[in-house]
Amino acid sequence: MRLVTYSERGRTSVGVLEAGWILDIPQAYTELLRQQGVADAAGRALAECPPDVVLLLARDGLGRAREAVAFAREALARDREGALQRGLAVAADAPGVRLRAPLQRPGKIICLGLNYADHARETNSPIPQYPELFNKFANALIGPGEPIVLPRVSQQVDYEAELAVVIGKPGRYIDEQRALEHVAGYTVLNDVSMRDFQFRGRQWMQGKTFDRSTPLGPWIVTAEEIPDPQALDISCEVSGEVLQRSNTREMIFSVAAVVAYISQIMTLEPGDLIATGTPAGVGFAREPKRLLQPGDVVRVTIERIGTLENPVIAEE
Structure with a gap:
């Protein structure tokens, strides 16, 4: 995977870059949990797949990130417009999308x-x-x-x-x-x-x-x-x-x-x-x-x- 930190319209998140798309890990994991019937899916996703690579690694989140990316990839292939509207993915070259340093504040x-x-x-x-x-x-x-x-x-x-x-x-x-x-x-x-x-x-x-x-x-x-x-x-x-x-x-x-x-x-x-x-x-x-x-x-x-x-x- 190519893990990126990116900003769009004032928010910063973490995703995976694939074929010109950034698949958003926290948003995809939230939807995956909702599909599984998890209560407070957004809160749990924020805890387990936070929008920060340092925190994601600290919480042993790479495995969950891979699940989220697979979910977003499938959703994008099935219904591109729907996936974009739900925030599961964004075009890497879209106006306002900018790659940042992948680690924002490493501990060392x-x-x-x-x-x-x-x-x-x-x-x-x-x-x-x-x-x-x-x-x-x-x-x-x-x-x-x-x-x-x-x-x-x-x-x-x-x-x-x-x-x-x-x-x-x-x-x-x-x-x-x-x-x-x-x-x-x-x-x-x-x-x-x-x-x-x-x-x-x-x-x-x-x-x-x-x-x-x-x-x-x-x-x-x-x-x-x-x-x-x-x-x-x-x-x-x-x-x-x-x-x-x-x-x-x-x-x-x-x-x-x-x-x-x-x-x-x-x-x-x-x-x-x-x-x-x-x-x-x-x-x-x-x-x-x-x-x-x-x-x-x-x-x-x-x-x-x-x-x-x-x-x-x-x-x-």
């Missing part, structure tokens, strides 16, 4: 630095013996099509194409061999970095979590559709020029290893987001440097997931 955003050997080499950094971790916060997240805002206090804003992992099952001291069982799905993240702030000290966070700086999306592809996250082409294009091109097999620490390692430090919870690092080709390591400018358009593409595209603007 944990990021890896230097997780591709070629990127470590281009930055003259040693290959890490353990995952290099830093964090972001939800204030940084934006969705597909939303502008990356260049803050007026930074003149060195860089792009970083990354595979992001969404946790679906809680765990502490997770065994690496079973770590992928804790993954709900995968999405695309652009770890936009303010290099002049990042390198002011030994900790990177201050250059990594500026407001409205980190594109995420356009959707979450659920884990059963990506059985091997270490076999995905990844690339970044800025204003038509391909600047990063690699494959996730080049990661130093695999997704499974990263999930297991982080779980030694903290309990991973549904909806937590892990960004797995970027390959070589970043702007500040190039000669001449290629840093983001107003008017640029950044496209990050990961095989089997999709493309995340965002324009770049200056802060007013």
Whole structure:
């Protein structure tokens, strides 16, 4: 499934994108419960399939979401106009429909630095013996099509194409061999970095979590559709020029290893987001440097997931 968070006419909900339609999970689950004769179907649907991906995962709602999507799919095939009027589906390209960051407020955003050997080499950094971790916060997240805002206090804003992992099952001291069982799905993240702030000290966070700086999306592809996250082409294009091109097999620490390692430090919870690092080709390591400018358009593409595209603007 392609899980999306979308807005329409002032409301925000969660759905699955299929063949140009967004099948609305909470509304479809409400109708399914009504058909089954459940009392207070709307209240129970709100509790079991809430219109927020983090809450949906926290309430172990993916199985119910699949039931709701199957119900909406069948209703759409049987009576399209009726399904649309009942709010079971909406055209993805309808006026006023907009995809948002698929996770709105994840409990944790944990990021890896230097997780591709070629990127470590281009930055003259040693290959890490353990995952290099830093964090972001939800204030940084934006969705597909939303502008990356260049803050007026930074003149060195860089792009970083990354595979992001969404946790679906809680765990502490997770065994690496079973770590992928804790993954709900995968999405695309652009770890936009303010290099002049990042390198002011030994900790990177201050250059990594500026407001409205980190594109995420356009959707979450659920884990059963990506059985091997270490076999995905990844690339970044800025204003038509391909600047990063690699494959996730080049990661130093695999997704499974990263999930297991982080779980030694903290309990991973549904909806937590892990960004797995970027390959070589970043702007500040190039000669001449290629840093983001107003008017640029950044496209990050990961095989089997999709493309995340965002324009770049200056802060007013």
